[in-house]
Every structure is written in structure tokens, then in C-alpha cells.
Amino acid sequence: MTAKLYGIGVGPGDPELLTLKALRIIRESDVVALPGENPGDTVAYKIVVQVYPGLAGKELLAVPMPMTKDPMKLETSHRQGAEAVTALLEQGRQVAFLTLGDPTVYSTYLYVHKRVEDAGYPVEIISGITSFCAVAAKLNIGLVEKAEPLHVVPASYQIEDSLKLPGTKVLMKAGKRLGHVKQMLKEYGEEAVMIENCGMPDEKIYRSVDEIPEDAGYYSLIIVKEKNK
Template sequence: MIERRGKLIGVGVGPGDPELMTLKAVRMIQEADRVILPQKEAKEARAYKIALGAVPALAGKCLLGLDFPMTRDKDLRDRQIQANYESLRSYLKAGEKLVFLTIGDPCIYSTFCYLKIYAEEEGYQTSLVNGIPSFVAAAARLNIPLCLDDEEVHLLNGKSHLAEGLALPGSKIVMKAGPCSEKLAEAVDKLPGARVYAVKDCGLPGEEVFNDIHELPGDYMLTVIVKE
């Protein structure tokens, strides 16, 4: 398959604090022909607001906002992702360097990786630029280590089998925990001696820290760390 000039790059902007963005992420945004945001109103996207704090030149870039519905309906999700790819396909065909901004890291639960598959199938170049994941930033905000010595770390999300995951040894991280906060509390109550830490909107102006599993908000952007 002939490789074409257009390139699609997934860039992580970190959890919220612009100072946590990497130098490479900043450079990719500066060099982009067009910046893609995972929200129809591009300038309202969380990733845009974070990146703007580190790259003021972003305000003058060509933007493309795409809608990604929050749904568990796989067919609906797949149709929307395909439609989103069609929305950016002409720019790839024209040889543009497209930078897709995602909060956290594009390798972890990112919608970008679905678009990446479509681009690669048509022979376009793709790449990933890491950002600091929310759970790493949350641990730093809480001033605690995630693991020491031979301690294990397990990454879960709100759709996981929480009871089984939380029963694993070591530190357990639950991402996107807000919608499952009640189920999470029930599971943690069955773990004697478990220590719970949680951060909502880590690094953003509305950041909040919680230590009581029964007081967690239902916000999507909630990261919970459960330690033995």
C-alpha cells in the first residue's frame, strides 16, 4: 500500500495543568496544520482549554471539532467514529498534519485510537505522543506513591468487574469512576483496611480531593486510588 503524505497524530495534553504538558506535545501542536478536538464545539473541549494554557498559538490554528457520544451502544459508537473519520479524511488526503488532542495519554482509553485504525487502513501515517495520565497526576497531587518494592498496580475503569478487580493485591486505580461510585463504595466496603483516595478534575480550577468512599461525586472525570 502506498504511504500518503497526510499524517494523524494523537497528542496527550495531560490531566489538566498546562505545565504538565510535554515539550513534544507543545511542538506537535505548533507544527500542526489542523488541530482536532473530541467535542463538536472545539474551543469548549477540555483538551483545548488545557493546551491553550501551554500553547497560546493554538488560538490561531484551524480547528475541527468532532462529536463522540458517551454510549455503551457499540454499533452507535462505531458509526459515529466512522463518520468522524470521514470528516477529517479530506484533510489527510490533502497532505495535512492533523493533531488530535486528548486529555491524559492517548494510549489509555482514548477515542483517538479508533480513528487511528481507519487512517492506517488507508495508508496514512499515524503516531502517538504521550501525556501524563490522570492517575499519575492524582498520586502526585495526593503526595502518595502508587507502588513500592514488589507492589502491584492494577488499572480498572467504571465498566470493569469492580469487585474482582479491587480484590487484587497492591494498588488499584479506577478511572472514570464517578458514574459507578455507588457500586465502587459497595465493593470497597468489603475490603477491610482499604485506604481510598480520589481526585476530581485533577489539575483544573475545579479540582477536589476526597478520602471517603461514600462521598464521591458522580463526575465522569474522577480518579480513585484504592490501596491495601
């Protein structure tokens, strides 16, 4: 009998934002998969182990996910990750794949999820608190009100058209393009706030475009609120 793969969102960084359901399934799983060369060094592992020390004694599966846009390299890593997971499922071993935030929002886990599901194995997603909701809460602000739309934008791509949209814009995963993003925000005269490493010990808050550094870390998220007319 084959077991199930669970894609588990562990939240944005604060271990207290891990859901009870996520924690239960992690405890019940035979193997815990983590996206990285060394599972113990991953951010997801460091979040969960704070509230579940037993994670250190679990069998861990490394699923390397290179930070690249090279389609061939990505295809290889996603295929190998799915194959490693399905081999465990064939043995009847339940696998919990941990991912930051929520598995349905720009998550590398989804690439493995789709392949495992297409291969005929049972899969299930366990929702986690998204980074943009956590950032808004940390700043004590709402994301949208009344009829305002919410746009979630991968900022490592072109954002010019997105900045023209009405409502609130959430800019995620800017990475090395953060300098360009900052320049665009200034050119469009936008008001924005950013949190780097939300919920983690090294969290930093930037309350204006001018304060945003161009070399901030990968886990940085910008909220652009529509100006009052």
C-alpha cells in the same frame, strides 16, 4: 503526498504538564482535532490554549464522541471521525488530535487512530502524563513499590473481581456507577482516595471512602492501596 496524524496526550488538566514535544507538534500542525461537538468547549482545548494562545487561531476539527455504550452509535462516530481526518491527510495537511491524559490509556482517540492506520495513512502517538500518575503526585504518594503490581481498572464496568487483586488498584471513569463503586469499596473494607478534576481550577480531593460523593464528575479517579499486612 499525504500528511501524518498525531494523537497527542495533553495530560490530566494542569497546562504545565503538557510536554514540550506535544506543544511543538500542535504548533506545527495544520489542523487540530478535538473530541466533541464544539472544539472550543472541550477540556483538551481549554488546557492547551492556556500555554499556547495561538490555538485559538488554528483550524479546529470537531470529532463528536458520544458518551454511550451503544456499539452502533460508537461505530458511526468513530468511522465519521476517521473519515474527516483522512480527508485532511489526503490534502497534505498534518492533523494533531488532542486527548486528555495519555492516548494509549482508555482513550477515544485510539478508535480513530486504528481506522486511519488501517486505511494506510501515517500515524504517530505522542505520550502524555496519565491521570493516575498526576493524582498520585498530587497526593504525594507512590503508586507501587518493590514487587507490588498495579491494576488500572475501568470502573464503569464490574470491579468486584478487580478489588480482590493484590497491589494498587486505579479505578478510572466510574461515571454514573460511582455510587456502586463506593458501596463496593465499603463492602470490601478498602482504603481509598479520590481526586476530581485533577490539575484543573475546580479540583477536589477526597481522602477516604466516606468522603467520596456519589455525584462527582466524570474526571474522577480513585486509588486503592493494598492494606499493610
